[in-house]
Amino acid sequence: MKFIWETLHLWILLTLIIAGGVGFVFVQQQLVPETYGDLQGRYGPYRAAALDELKLQPEGSIRFIADNVCHECHESVHEERAEAKHITVSCVHCHGHATEHVQLAKAAVGNENAVIPVAHIWDDESDGNATMAAAFAKHDLLTTEHKTVCLSCHERVVGMPEDFQSIITVVGHVDNHLEEQGADEPLAFNTCFECHSGHDTAP
Amino acid sequence: MEEVPFIFPSDEHTAWSIMIVLYPYITGLVAGAFVVSALYHVFHKEELKPVARLALVTSFCFAAFATVPLLLHLHHPERCFQVMITPSTTSAIAGFGFIYNAYMLILVVEIWLVFRPTIAYRAKSHDGIVGMIYWCLALGCTNISERAKAVDDWMIKALSVIGIPVACVLHGYVGFLFGAVKANPWWSTALMPIIFLMSAIVSGIAALILLYLFISKRRGVAADPKCVASMARYLWLFLVMAVTLEGMEILHMAYEAGSEWEVLHELITVHLFTSYIVIQVLIGSLIPLLLLPVAFLPKIATKPKLLYTVSGIASVLILIQVFAMRWNVVMGGQMFSKSFRGFTEIDLHWYTRESPYVAAVVMVLPLIALWVASKLLPLWQESEA
Numbered sequence: 247m248k249f250i251w252e253t254l255h256l257w258i259l260l261t262l263i264i265a266g267g268v269g270f271v272f273v274q275q276q277l278v279p280e281t282y283g284d285l286q287g288r289y290g291p292y293r294a295a296a297l298d299e300l301k302l303q304p305e306g307s308i309r310f311i312a313d314n315v316c317h318e319c320h321e322s323v324h325e326e327r328a329e330a331k332h333i334t335v336s337c338v339h340c341h342g343h344a345t346e347h348v349q350l351a352k353a354a355v356g357n358e359n360a361v362i363p364v365a366h367i368w369d370d371e372s373d374g375n376a377t378m379a380a381a382f383a384k385h386d387l388l389t390t391e392h393k394t395v396c397l398s399c400h401e402r403v404v405g406m407p408e409d410f411q412s413i414i415t416v417v418g419h420v421d422n423h424l425e426e427q428g429a430d431e432p433l434a435f436n437t438c439f440e441c442h443s444g445h446d447t448a449p
Numbered sequence: 450m451e452e453v454p455f456i457f458p459s460d461e462h463t464a465w466s467i468m469i470v471l472y473p474y475i476t477g478l479v480a481g482a483f484v485v486s487a488l489y490h491v492f493h494k495e496e497l498k499p500v501a502r503l504a505l506v507t508s509f510c511f512a513a514f515a516t517v518p519l520l521l522h523l524h525h526p527e528r529c530f531q532v533m534i535t536p537s538t539t540s541a542i543a544g545f546g547f548i549y550n551a552y553m554l555i556l557v558v559e560i561w562l563v564f565r566p567t568i569a570y571r572a573k574s575h576d577g578i579v580g581m582i583y584w585c586l587a588l589g590c591t592n593i594s595e596r597a598k599a600v601d602d603w604m605i606k607a608l609s610v611i612g613i614p615v616a617c618v619l620h621g622y623v624g625f626l627f628g629a630v631k632a633n634p635w636w637s638t639a640l641m642p643i644i645f646l647m648s649a650i651v652s653g654i655a656a657l658i659l660l661y662l663f664i665s666k667r668r669g670v671a672a673d674p675k676c677v678a679s680m681a682r683y684l685w686l687f688l689v690m691a692v693t694l695e696g697m698e699i700l701h702m703a704y705e706a707g708s709e710w711e712v713l714h715e716l717i718t719v720h721l722f723t724s725y726i727v728i729q730v731l732i733g734s735l736i737p738l739l740l741l742p743v744a745f746l747p748k749i750a751t752k753p754k755l756l757y758t759v760s761g762i763a764s765v766l767i768l769i770q771v772f773a774m775r776w777n778v779v780m781g782g783q784m785f786s787k788s789f790r791g792f793t794e795i796d797l798h799w800y801t802r803e804s805p806y807v808a809a810v811v812m813v814l815p816l817i818a819l820w821v822a823s824k825l826l827p828l829w830q831e832s833e834a
Contacts, residue, residue: 252597255565255590256604259558262588277534291537404455405788 311348313337319351326445331411340395340444341365347387365389370435391436391444456786456793463783463796466803468518470779471811473623473645474772475515478815480620480646481653482508483556483612485680490609496679499672500661502563503828507660508616508653509556510818515549517811521802541626552612552619559608561586562601564826569593620649627778634709635716635782640698647691652771654684655764660819662761668829674753681744681760688741688767692734695774712789720784720792725777733770737763 250257284294316337317324327333338344347362354360366372368381368390376384378394402412413423424432427449429440441449486504489497497504520526536543561568569591572583584591621642628641658680665672699717702710717725740763743749749756785792798804822828 252592252594253600254592255588255597256600258588258590259561263554263558274534277530279535282535291535404790 311338311344315348316344323445330446330448332445332447335399339399340390342382342385342388344387363387368392389444391439393435393438396438396442455788456791457788460783460786460788460791461793463780463793465779465783466522466796466798466801467776467805467808468522468803468811470772470775471518471808472515473620473649473779474652474775475511475518475812475815476620476623477645477649477652477771477775478656479508479512479515479552479653480616480649481651481655482511482657483616483653484650485654485657485683487609487613487616488683490606491613494679496673496675499676499829500657500680503661503664504653504657505556505560505563506822506826506828507657507815507819509560510815510822512549512553512556513818514811514815517814518808521807521811541629544622548615548619548622552615555608555612555615559605559612562605562608565601566593566598567827617646621646627782630782632787633782634702634707635713635785636778638698640694644691644694644698647687647694648771648774650687651684651691651767654680654687655767655771658684658760658764659768662757664823664828670829671753672757674750674756677753677756677760678744678749681741681756681763684760684763684767685738685741685744688734688737692738695734709789712785716781716785716792721777721781724773725781729770729773729777733766733773737766737770 279293281295282293283291285292313324313336323337342365347365350360351362354362366381366385366388368376368385368388369392373381373384378392378398381388381390397415400412402414406412413421415421415423421432424437427441429437431437431440482504485497486501486508488494489501489504516529520529523529532540532543533546536546565587568583568587570593572580572587572591574580575583624642624645627636627645628638630636658677661677661680662672702713740759743759744756780795783793784795799806
């Protein structure tokens, strides 16, 4: 008894620490969001309900639209590309994120008077010689035959897998490939389209 | 064959700013200062008694601000509690909140026990609001009988003993965060936690020497030459270990000459030339290594002027060395591309909340806290009687 009295301050401290610990666990339990970790085994630690919430978001707020959404209305393009190797390349790579386009087009279904804005055409002169990144950031929907779009994937760079279908370019944009194939206007911005097309790219 | 320099797009920007340099620097000072206090409390190095309390409180003051650089770095600092509310068991960073809090708890309790006699005494001798504050600090229990003091002393010792591994874990863990990044050869080494720990102890001792010399001067009291000499000797010892480990690490990589050495070699000799070779190795390590043995001279305690000058200069250089070391680790690891074929420039974020100006302010905060603490509690044992 005497010992406890002499060390009373330590017992008070211990009580405080335990109370603090219990308090922390209590508050922590309250703050853990519902459904957190429910899918632990499959997807790791996060809120399972977040998946459903994302699905419910209005379409316009989603930045990336999958190809099958475009296919709903552009079935012919789907067919064109079905056999081509480019089937793995998403529409958004060449046409911009097209979120507004999809919204407007969906709203226009069954509405005779609705106008769907035409796609912006990006070429060498448009947008004051804007870069590819700038053009794609600025326009919701665009069509382009600009070679930089093709070269953004097909220019051979260090570290690219050997067997990836790429072409070697030389500084100054006179491409080896163009010389070999005998392009008429190797310096034109749309030179690739002399021989390839946008959807079925096989020459 | 001359290879084309090439960096991956994701390597272009150095996301980790000077704040991430500051974080291991400050936690290092925390762990280092604690080790000095433990040398007195656990290993009974009586000559360190004059700085034992200063060491504890310094450790606390720096620990109190250890998270500030991290919070400044975060874009959503308000989410910091998430790592403790929903910790991921496989995430290395999730451990920090728990380790940090465990260390803080031990430190606060130990400081409280060390200063309890003073707090209890003042709670009894002061009236009004001041008395109330001290009474609350004493947790309402002002018993300072011999028996109570004996138990407290035992507790202080026990906490110091527990505190050493926890302080080591705290800082070793910071090293682990870097050492466990296997994609980055400049970081990925099992030696990283030990290297961080050694340089932490080095920086802690150096900071204490400077603080002790500076505060003694301000108070107009002569610093205890025996104490300074002892700290300088420990400083030398730990510096030898730190520098050896840092050197071995590089030597090891150079001798193995793996594919990554190509890029690391250029990193060290070109891109980090000033901060690594000149500042960290030549100025920050070599000169103190040559200066500090003065403290081993047999009659050094009778020549305090020489001792203070030498250990003061060495300490300043060492604090710079350790900062350079943190800088070289954090920034160096981001300067080369993971393609191992190209380098990027460091972005100092001059006009953001992560700028070097803000970093300077963050470094001053613990010192202000120390000044406030020195007003509240007697850091000097002689003045207590």
